[in-house]
Amino acid sequence: MQMLQNQIVSIKGVSRTHVVRPTPDQIQELADRYDLHDLIVEDVEDARVQDKIDMYDDHTFIVLHFPKYDTVKKRYFGNEFNIIMGKDYIVSFTSYETSHIAAIRHEFNEDIERMEKSEKFKASPYFVLYTMIDVMYDKMMSALIKFQRDLGILEDGIFGDKGLQTSLLEELLIKRRNSTMLKHMLFPQKEILTELHTMTEKLYGGELDVYFEDLEYKLDKVLGMIAIVNETTVSLSETYGSLASVQTNQVVSVLTIYTVVIGLMTLITGFYGMNVALPGQGNHSVVRLIIIVMWWVGVSLMVWSKKKGWR
Numbered sequence: 001m002q003m004l005q006n007q008i009v010s011i012k013g014v015s016r017t018h019v020v021r022p023t024p025d026q027i028q029e030l031a032d033r034y035d036l037h038d039l040i041v042e043d044v045e046d047a048r049v050q051d052k053i054d055m056y057d058d059h060t061f062i063v064l065h066f067p068k069y070d071t072v073k074k075r076y077f078g079n080e081f082n083i084i085m086g087k088d089y090i091v092s093f094t095s096y097e098t099s100h101i102a103a104i105r106h107e108f109n110e111d112i113e114r115m116e117k118s119e120k121f122k123a124s125p126y127f128v129l130y131t132m133i134d135v136m137y138d139k140m141m142s143a144l145i146k147f148q149r150d151l152g153i154l155e156d157g158i159f160g161d162k163g164l165q166t167s168l169l170e171e172l173l174i175k176r177r178n179s180t181m182l183k184h185m186l187f188p189q190k191e192i193l194t195e196l197h198t199m200t201e202k203l204y205g206g207e208l209d210v211y212f213e214d215l216e217y218k219l220d221k222v223l224g225m226i227a228i229v230n231e232t233t234v235s236l237s238e239t240y241g242s243l244a245s246v247q248t249n250q251v252v253s254v255l256t257i258y259t260v261v262i263g264l265m266t267l268i269t270g271f272y273g274m275n276v277a278l279p280g281q282g283n284h285s286v287v288r289l290i291i292i293v294m295w296w297v298g299v300s301l302m303v304w305s306k307k308k309g310w311r
Contacts, residue, residue, distance in 0.1 A: 015089040016128060018101055022093050030091055034059065036084060044082045044093055051188040053195050059086040060199070062129075062192065065185050066136045068096055069143070076178050078185055083129060090125035092132065100135045126200050130211045133193075137218040140186070144225040151175065151232050158236065164244055172237050179230040186226065189219055261301050265294045 019026055024045060031041050040061045043049045054061045062085070065078040082093040094101065154175070157168050193216050200208040268290060279286075 013088055014125060014128065017089070017091045019091075019093050020097050021095060027093075030084075034084070034086055034089060034091065037061075040084060047080065047095065049080070049082075051192060053192045055199075059084055062196075064133070064189060064192065066098075067140065067143070067182055067185055068098070074174050076181050076185075081132075083132070085125040085129060088125070090128045100139055101132065124208075126196075126208055127211070129196070130208070130215065133215055134211075134218070137215065137222055140222050141218070141225065144182075144222065144229060147175070147179070147229050148225075148232070151229060151236065155236055158240055158243065164240065164247060169240060169244075172233065172240060175229075176233045176237055179226060179233050182226045183223070183230055186219065186222060190216075190223075193219060257301065261298045264297050264301070268294055268297075 017030065019030075022044065027041055027044050030036065036059065037056050039054070040056075040059075043061065043063065049063050051065055052063050062081075062083040064081045064083070066081060067076040068079040069076055078095075079098065080093075080095045084091040092101070154168060154171055158164065193212065197209070197212040197216065200212055
C-alpha cells in the first residue's frame with residue numbers, strides 16, 4: 001500500500017489522488033483502499049470506454065474525454081479521465097499528462113486552507129470535480145479561439161495572391177477532422193453534467209448549484225464555438241473545392257484552345273507533307289507564306305477566344 005502514498009493528498013478530511021497512465025498494480029491498490037467495485041477496475045483498465053456516469057452504493061464513477069493536441073500530427077486525440085468519487089475521497093486517472101491538473105491541485109489546496117466556515121461544501125469531492133472540469137473547459141475555450149484564428153489565416157491564404165496550394169487543402173482537411181472530433185468528443189458530456197447537477201442538489205442542497213450551472217454554461221459555450229469552427233471549416237473546404245474546380249475549368253479551356261490552334265497548323269502543314277504535286281512546290285516563298293498564314297490563324301483564334309471569354 002506504499003506505491004501511491006506520495007500521490008494521495010488529504011486536506012480538510014478529503015483525500016485526493018491523481019495518477020497518469022496507471023499500472024494494473026496501482027489500480028488494484030486504490031481499489032483495495034477504497035473498496036471499489038470490480039466493474040470500475042475493469043473500466044479503468046480498458047482504454048476504450050465511452051463517456052458515462054455510474055452510481056454505486058457508496059461511490060460514483062465518471063468517464064470523460066478531453067482533447068489533447070498532437071503538435072507533430074496536428075490533430076486532437078482523446079485524453080480519457082476516469083474519476084471515482086466517494087464520501088470523502090476523489091481519485092482520477094488520465095491517459096496522458098496534463099499540467100492543468102497539477103496546477104489546480106496546488107491552487108485548490110491553498111483555497112481550502114483559507115476557506116470560511118460557510119464554504120464547507122468546498123471540502124468535498126464534488127467541488128474538486130468541479131475545479132477539474134472547469135479548468136479543462138477554460139483550456140478548451142482558449143484552444144478554440146486559436147482554432148478560429150488559424151481558420152482566418154487559411155481563409156486569407158485561399159483568397160490571397162498566391163492562389164490555391166496543396167498545403168492549404170491539407171490544412172483544411174486536418175482542421176475539418178479536428179472540429180468534427182471535438183464535437184463528438186464533448187457533446188456526450190451534456191447529459192453527464194445534468195446528472196451531476198441533480199446529484200449535488202440532493203447531497204448539498206443549493207450550495208453547489210451555481211458551480212455546476214457554470215459548467216453547463218461553459219460546455220454550451222464550448223459546443224457553440226465548436227459548431228462555429230466546424231461550419232467555418234466546412235464552408236472553407238467547399239469554397240476551396242469550388243475555386244479549384246473553376247481553376248481546373250480555366251486550364252482545360254486554355255489547353256483546348258491551344259489544341260485547336262495546333263490542330264489547324266498541323267492541318268495546313270499536313271497538306272504539304274503529302275507525296276503529291278501541290279501548288280507552290282519548289283518555291284521557297286511559299287514556305288514563308290505558310291508560316292505567315294499559320295501565325296495569323298493562331299493569333300486570330302487566340303484573340304477570338306479571349307473576346308468570347310473562354311480564357
